[in-house]
Amino acid sequence: MKQHGLVCISCPVGCLLTVQVDGTEIAVEGNKCRLGITYAAKEVTDPRRMITTSVKVYNDDATAYQLLSVKTDKDIPKPQMMTCVKAIKAVKVQGEFSVGDVVIKNVLDLDVDIVATRDIRF
Numbered sequence: 001m002k003q004h005g006l007v008c009i010s011c012p013v014g015c016l017l018t019v020q021v022d023g024t025e026i027a028v029e030g031n032k033c034r035l036g037i038t039y040a041a042k043e044v045t046d047p048r049r050m051i052t053t054s055v056k057v058y059n060d061d062a063t064a065y066q067l068l069s070v071k072t073d074k075d076i077p078k079p080q081m082m083t084c085v086k087a088i089k090a091v092k093v094q095g096e097f098s099v100g101d102v103v104i105k106n107v108l109d110l111d112v113d114i115v116a117t118r119d120i121r122f
Helices: 034-045 078-090
Strands: 002-007 016-022 025-029 052-058 065-072 102-104 114-116
Touching (some): 016 034, 052 078
């Protein structure tokens, strides 16, 4: 049996959770709402995170760039975070973007898009 201590981030309360994993059985203690059970089970079996970073956006003649803040539109598996950030940083994009525009489609074949979090104009 393996035991984990977590702070639940599903609601503002921040319950201190104790999670016991025994094979496929998961027991959660310390939660004050049902969200804690779901969060704990997911965190110990398939931890995922959102990524926020920036990309260089070049003007039309590629002589100047601005940094555009971006994020994943869904959470990704935690073990792939650094690979994803490296893939995002390797991309060079051109043009203008508005909040919510897809900057990179289906990054790392994860069915996750990288979207703009601010407008950018040259």
